[in-house]
Amino acid sequence: MSKELDRVRDAWETLGTSDPYWAVLTEHEFHDGQAKTRFFDSGRAEIRSLLDILDKFRRPYGDTAVDFGCGVGRLSFALAEHFENVTGVDVARSMIEEARASNPFPDRVRFVHNDAATLPFDDDSVDLVISVITLQHIRPALTLRYLLEMARIVRPGGHLLFQIPSHIPAVRPIPPWHSKAELRVLEAPSSLEVGENSYIRVGVTNLSDGEWPRGQLLNAGNHWRRNGLMVIQDDGRDSVRCPLRPGEQTEALIRVKAPTEPGSYELEVDVVQESVAWWADRGSQPVQVPVEVRSPAAAPAGDDSAPEAAPAAPATIGAMEMHGVRKDLVCSLFEQIGCTVLEAAPDERAGSDWASYLYAIEVGEYRVDVNHGV
Ligand SMILES: C[S@@+](CC[C@H](N)C(=O)[O-])C[C@H]1O[C@@H](n2cnc3c(N)ncnc32)[C@H](O)[C@@H]1O
Numbered sequence: 001m002s003k004e005l006d007r008v009r010d011a012w013e014t015l016g017t018s019d020p021y022w023a024v025l026t027e028h029e030f031h032d033g034q035a036k037t038r039f040f041d042s043g044r045a046e047i048r049s050l051l052d053i054l055d056k057f058r059r060p061y062g063d064t065a066v067d068f069g070c071g072v073g074r075l076s077f078a079l080a081e082h083f084e085n086v087t088g089v090d091v092a093r094s095m096i097e098e099a100r101a102s103n104p105f106p107d108r109v110r111f112v113h114n115d116a117a118t119l120p121f122d123d124d125s126v127d128l129v130i131s132v133i134t135l136q137h138i139r140p141a142l143t144l145r146y147l148l149e150m151a152r153i154v155r156p157g158g159h160l161l162f163q164i165p166s167h168i169p170a171v172r173p174i175p176p177w178h179s180k181a182e183l184r185v186l187e188a189p190s191s192l193e194v195g196e197n198s199y200i201r202v203g204v205t206n207l208s209d210g211e212w213p214r215g216q217l218l219n220a221g222n223h224w225r226r227n228g229l230m231v232i233q234d235d236g237r238d239s240v241r242c243p244l245r246p247g248e249q250t251e252a253l254i255r256v257k258a259p260t261e262p263g264s265y266e267l268e269v270d271v272v273q274e275s276v277a278w279w280a281d282r283g284s285q286p287v288q289v290p291v292e293v294r295s296p297a298a299a300p301a302g303d304d305s306a307p308e309a310a311p312a313a314p315a316t317i318g319a320m321e322m323h324g325v326r327k328d329l330v331c332s333l334f335e336q337i338g339c340t341v342l343e344a345a346p347d348e349r350a351g352s353d354w355a356s357y358l359y360a361i362e363v364g365e366y367r368v369d370v371n372h373g374v
Helices: 003-018 020-024 028-033 036-056 074-079 093-101 140-153 327-336
Strands: 064-068 085-090 109-113 126-131 154-167 181-187 191-193 197-206 218-226 229-232 237-239 249-257 263-273 287-294 340-347 355-362
Touching: 003 020, 003 093, 003 140, 020 028, 020 036, 020 093, 028 036, 036 074, 036 126, 036 154, 036 340, 036 355, 064 074, 064 140, 074 085, 074 109, 085 093, 093 109, 126 140, 140 154, 140 327, 154 327, 181 263, 181 287, 197 218, 197 263, 218 249, 327 340, 327 355
Parallel strands: 064 085, 064 126, 085 109, 126 154, 191 287
Antiparallel strands: 154 355, 181 197, 197 249, 218 229, 218 237, 218 263, 237 249, 263 287, 340 355
16 A cells, blocks of 8 residues: 555544544534434435436436445435445545444445555446545545546446545735634633644634635634744634625634643734735734643643643544645546546535536546556
């Protein structure tokens, strides 16, 4: 197995072990396996919208479906309402175990752990492969291999339905007179050990009279100050979900890392448009909370409890890197191997900073066997 796959597997293994449902859908309500009904209902809606594409093109579904990057089975279970046999494939054993444990269709849905760059299926053996919010976390060279593998395992006339971000569109600076935010601290640590990771949850309201558009790299980020003086500029980040109209609000959960010197600090949160400006420099009001940073020896003996009032989020939120493969490359890859791109429709799954697409591919006769050549 490649080092790249080792890295991907280890990152997801950690996420799957600590908070698998939230790692799949990073909404606050899904922490610690809460709101499972809503979680799995969202999978049904997702599968309905994917299969609507096949309906639109009047294409049959077939019997056998594969869910690549299945996580805890959100989409695999929903696929079982339309397909006789479903296989969920995932790089993380922890995800696969969770999916198996709650499988309502053990006779028809199976889950397979796979940490190879190939897919464990025979040529032409399935009717449909789906994959959403998965390839966006995999580096492009590996994604391209998986796409060829998906085309290999689907029979001619079968389909692939998958989503991949393409690129980050050019950023247009938000004008200074629209760079006005109200920030409210919703949850924050009051005390941390030196170098410890934690989270601060903030509410962000658009106080200006202009819309903050999507795709403009708008983040909430933090600094550390001591007696008002900046000691660490640029620590954690979380995106501000846009578009956000005047008066509208959203939330951000920023992973912060305590300074390495003990002492009394101000943890400051501001809005930043990446490569453009921190908004405090434009007159917007950042927000601060006092945080006591202590040396490890200062912790009371035997006290291994979480820091007071720290939001309950796993320590791996920042590990979800995002990657894109240009739409032109995806389309020409499939055309080159004799497949038909039925549709490449703009899609919102990768968040507001990315141009992302949902692809519907019909598999043709001529394909490349990545293991054995053409
Ligand atoms: C954000 S979750 C999405 C899960 C599922 N697609 C859904 O929408 O409910 C991404 C999943 O992809 C899996 N994954 C990441 N890289 C993978 C790879 N190389 N092969 C298989 N699964 C992978 C992760 O372990 C994780 O479970």
